[in-house]
Amino acid sequence: MRLIYTQHISFFSSVSCGKLETTKLATVMSGIKARKWLNKKPFQGLPKRDDFEIVEEELPAMKDGEFIAEAQFLTVDPYLRITALGIVVPGKLMPGSQVAKVIQSKSKDYSVGDVVLGEFGWSSHSISDGSKVFKLDSSSPIPHSTALGVLGMPGATAYFGLRDICQPTKEGQTFLVNAAAGAVGSIIGQLAKLKGMKVIGFAGSDEKIEYLKSLGFDVAYNYKTIPSLEAAIKESCPNGVDVFFDNVGGKFLETVIPQMSPTGRVAICGSISQYNNESETKSDFNILGYIQMKQLKVQAFLGWNFMDEWPVAFKEMGQMIQDGKLKYRETVFEGFDSMCDAFVSLFSSNNIGKVVVKV
Ligand SMILES: NC(=O)c1ccc[n+]([C@@H]2O[C@H](COP(=O)([O-])OP(=O)(O)OC[C@H]3O[C@@H](n4cnc5c(N)ncnc54)[C@H](OP(=O)(O)O)[C@@H]3O)[C@@H](O)[C@H]2O)c1
Incomplete structure (x- = not known):
């Protein structure tokens, strides 16, 4: 010091x-x-x-x-x-x-x-x-x-990410989120569930999987121990992923995109798997080909962009917490x-x- x-x-x-x-x-x-x-x-x-x-x-x-x-x-x-x-x-x-x-x-x-x-x-x-x-x-x-969390920047990112970027339209649509037990993922998964979506979460420990189940996620996978990410997505979303909220990027993103439903929506929230990566190797995976053929709507966004509306979100989510409808850790x-x-x-x-x- x-x-x-x-x-x-x-x-x-x-x-x-x-x-x-x-x-x-x-x-x-x-x-x-x-x-x-x-x-x-x-x-x-x-x-x-x-x-x-x-x-x-x-x-x-x-x-x-x-x-x-x-x-x-x-x-x-x-x-x-x-x-x-x-x-x-x-x-x-x-x-x-x-x-x-x-x-x-x-x-x-x-x-x-x-x-x-x-x-x-x-x-x-x-x-x-x-x-x-x-x-x-x-x-x-x-x-x-x-x-700093659920009633702060990460909570607002989840709230507006779902409302404005994912735009859930039909009940029963599949909603897939990674880093699902984290500050943003655990909140958006619950909000998607409250909108009637089938929510699938991926996280990196068995304790997190138990937590996601306790939050009401329909399906939760430990991506570190499952034999195949691709097979897990096919199993939980047999008709494709309707909405993908990506916190992780990299190989995870590349695995989900080919399994999106036609005209599905992808919210790019973050790419944490790449933040410590110094090498930036170029992938020859044709991600744009899939996006075009499936006519996906892919949108990156920042929770900060909705700052004017944060108080509205915090009032609503604060009430949900008090009513026991939204949990946080x-x-x-x-x-x-x-x-x-x-x-x-x-x-x-x-x-x-x-x-x-x-x-
Ligand atoms: N767009 C925005 O405005 C905005 C706002 C806030 C956050 N974000 C982004 O949202 C993501 C989540 O942020 P957060 O604040 O909610 O953090 P968080 O999920 O609470 O914590 C980060 C989690 O990321 C996962 N992770 C870390 N390194 C990884 C790797 N190499 N591969 C795969 N997963 C990894 C870990 O969960 P596992 O157990 O699942 O591995 C870790 O617990 C980040 O990408 C962040 O940059 C964006």
């Missing part, structure tokens, strides 16, 4: 009219030390502890309109590993949302004790003027950590020092539901 010491008062000397004067510049500090995870160097393959460093910095004192928030729950998400996005920058703070409690305030809109969702990055304490910050409802019976890593372990766990099959770090 590297420590950065920030002095409370900085001095510099200046020469004025031939006379040496000492000018005192007061940099008023808050007295609050923030611990921060920085990216040290570009990821190569699976992210490692050595790709990060933790630094400690004292926050400056608040200006009028600002507040200081202390992290309670932080999210780790697979998109941080997508190098092409360019959002993880060596030497800079790891980005991401967190649920935090206001501990000091000079803002008329935020009081000490308020709990907020903010884009504060992997930082234990943050100073904010309130931009891109949402106050969380303290009276809600649903835990605040869900603002979290894998909680304890302690700020576990950010890296939590992030790396996304690329294994060890996490169920949304991965969060509790400080």
Whole structure:
């Protein structure tokens, strides 16, 4: 761990009219030390502890309109590993949302004790003027950590991915999702089931398969132990896959596409199997040929695009949670020092539901 010491008062000397004067510049500090995870160097393959460093910095004192928030729950998400996005920058703070409690305030809109969702990055304490910050409802019976999962970006991705991209039309249509026990997959599978679809989930451990069954998935396969992915799809979707929600990409996508029903729909949510892949070997699989002959509608999308409508989705899903119609789970890593372990766990099959770090 590297420590950065920030002095409370900085001095510099200046020469004025031939006379040496000492000018005192007061940099008023808050007295609050923030611990921060920085990216040290570009990821190569699976992210490692050595790709990060933790630094400690004292926050400056608040200006009028600002507040200081202390992290309670932080999210780790697979998109941080997508190098092409360019959002993880060596030497800079790891980005991401967190649920935090206001501990000091000079803002008329935020009081000490308020709990907020903010884009504060992997930082234990943050100073904010309130931009891109949402106050969380303290009276809600649903835990605040869900603002990072089912009632946050992954939940919105599931909600709008189903409503706007998958567009279920007929009851009984087959809906196939991979990474099905994860933050997005476990929610969209349940929402598809509530729309009357036959839901087939693929995940990477027997514990996850049991979980998917408990959520009401019609069929669930451990893709790591079944003899053939192709045979499992044929067995569960004998008339073809009507809707495919892809979180994984790569070989999985290539195996499903030939088994799509004519005019079926494919939602490209992510391709996590490729994020740590440095080689980018070219496949000669003619995916476009299948898309054309089957007249598939293939659409990639981002949950962020629907941000204006997120409150509508969260209100509806929050009610569904309270009514027992929508279930969610979290894998909680304890302690700020576990950010890296939590992030790396996304690329294994060890996490169920949304991965969060509790400080
Ligand atoms: N479009 C959007 O706006 C948006 C928003 C959020 C997330 N996403 C994408 O949605 C996907 C799921 O994200 P999430 O946040 O819900 O994560 P998650 O599913 O909670 O966690 C990631 C899961 O991916 C699976 N996985 C990891 N490495 C894999 C590999 N090499 N091959 C196959 N499966 C692998 C693992 O599940 P198994 O046990 O099944 O292996 C792991 O538990 C990701 O691709 C992510 O980038 C997109």
